[in-house]
Amino acid sequence: DGGITQSPKYLFRKEGQNVTLSCEQNLNHDAMYWYRQDPGQGLRLIYYSQIVNDFQKGDIAEGYSVSREKKESFPLTVTSAQKNPTAFYLCASSGFSRQGSEQYFGPGTRLTVT
Amino acid sequence: RKEVEQDPGPFNVPEGATVAFNCTYSNSASQSFFWYRQDCRKEPKLLMSVYSSGNEDGRFTAQLNRASQYISLLIRDSKLSDSATYLCVVNKGFQKLVFGTGTRLLVSP
Numbered sequence: 174d175g176g177i178t179q180s181p182k183y184l185f186r187k188e189g190q191n192v193t194l195s196c197e198q199n200l201n202h203d204a205m206y207w208y209r210q211d212p213g214q215g216l217r218l219i220y221y222s223q224i225v226n227d228f229q230k231g232d233i234a235e236g237y238s239v240s241r242e243k244k245e246s247f248p249l250t251v252t253s254a255q256k257n258p259t260a261f262y263l264c265a266s267s268g269f270s271r272q273g274s275e276q277y278f279g280p281g282t283r284l285t286v287t
Numbered sequence: 288r289k290e291v292e293q294d295p296g297p298f299n300v301p302e303g304a305t306v307a308f309n310c311t312y313s314n315s316a317s318q319s320f321f322w323y324r325q326d327c328r329k330e331p332k333l334l335m336s337v338y339s340s341g342n343e344d345g346r347f348t349a350q351l352n353r354a355s356q357y358i359s360l361l362i363r364d365s366k367l368s369d370s371a372t373y374l375c376v377v378n379k380g381f382q383k384l385v386f387g388t389g390t391r392l393l394v395s396p
Contacts, residue, residue, distance in 0.1 A: 204382050215291070215374070215386035216331070223382060231383075263330055267382065274382045275321065278330040 176200065177279035179264050184284045186258075194249045194282045196264030204267045205247035206276060207231070207239065209260040216263065222247055251284065258286045288313050293375050293387040300394055304365045308390045310375030311357045320358050321376040322349055325389065331374055335360070365394045 177198040186192045198205065204223045208216040208231075218231030222241040236255025241247050247266075251258045261283050265276040292311045300306045312320075319338050323331035335342050337358060341350040348361040358377075362369055375387040 208386075213388065215388045217386075218383065221382070261328075274319070274378060274384070275333055275336055276384060277333065281330050283328075 177264060177266055177277060179262075179279035179282050181282060182280065184282055186284070186286050188286055189253045190286075191250055191252050192258075192284065192286075194251065194262055194264075194284070196247045196249065196279055197245055198247075198264075198266045198279075199245060200266055200268070200277065201244075202266035202268045202277075203244070204274070205241070206265040206267075207237070207247070207249045208263045208265065209233070210263060210281075211260050219249065251286075258284060260284060289387075290314060290379070290385045291375055291377050291387040293373075293390045295388060295390060297391040297393050300365050300392070302365055302367060302394055302396055304394075305361065305363045306365055306392065307359055307361045308373055308375075308392075309357055309359050310387055310390075311355075312375075312377045312385075313356070314377065314379055314385075315353075315356060317377045317379060319378040320349075320351060321378075321384070322347075322358075322360050323374040323376055323386075325372045325374055327372075331386075334373070362392075365392075367394050367396065370394045 180195045206221040207219040220239040222228035238250045264279045267274045267276045322334040325331040346363045372389040
């Protein structure tokens with residue numbers, strides 16, 4: 174089955190620790206994205222990558238880092254510099270099309286930092 | 288003004304009712320639009336894409352009004368399983384999407 178996987182589903186960390194969230198897709202999509210969702214807010218774009226070995230900052234990139242060494246994988250590191258890291262993190266991917274860019278989401282990782 | 292605005296609801300409707308949500312967007316250059324459905328504590332799932340004036344899929348109809356910069360989603364014959372939050376999403380270009388905060392729908396027996 175084609176899809177996007179994220180692991181783990183729940184993650185707990187102590188303040189001051191870096192943590193890496195995994196995202197893998199087997200849809201053969203070129204573009205991948207990371208969002209965070211907070212209660213009462215829309216999804217906000219953290220980073221995106223349109224091609225391997227290239228990525229761009231989204232609207233709220235501070236305190237996060239990414240890599241895109243393989244087409245299938247786009248891990249997100251939440252660093253200790255991120256002031257409010259507790260959130261629901263969603264990874265998405267899309268293929269390029271002339272019309273638009275439907276994005277398909279993984280199941281998400283809930284990160285709690287205490 | 289927010290880039291994408293939705294009424295948060297909740298919209299409480301009985302089974303079988305017809306319900307409509309509106310969404311307004313600020314970027315007149317946007318070319319493609321989407322409705323996603325999100326269940327509680329789950330990921331958003333694509334419901335419909337809208338590239339021209341509208342789209343229909345079974346009980347769901349989306350309409351786009353470019354002049355007034357709004358998109359609507361109509362759900363006919365509501366089912367209990369339609370209870371969810373509906374996200375209006377606008378493509379702002381370069382594969383970047385802007386998400387509304389969602390409209391919550393509760394369908395009761």
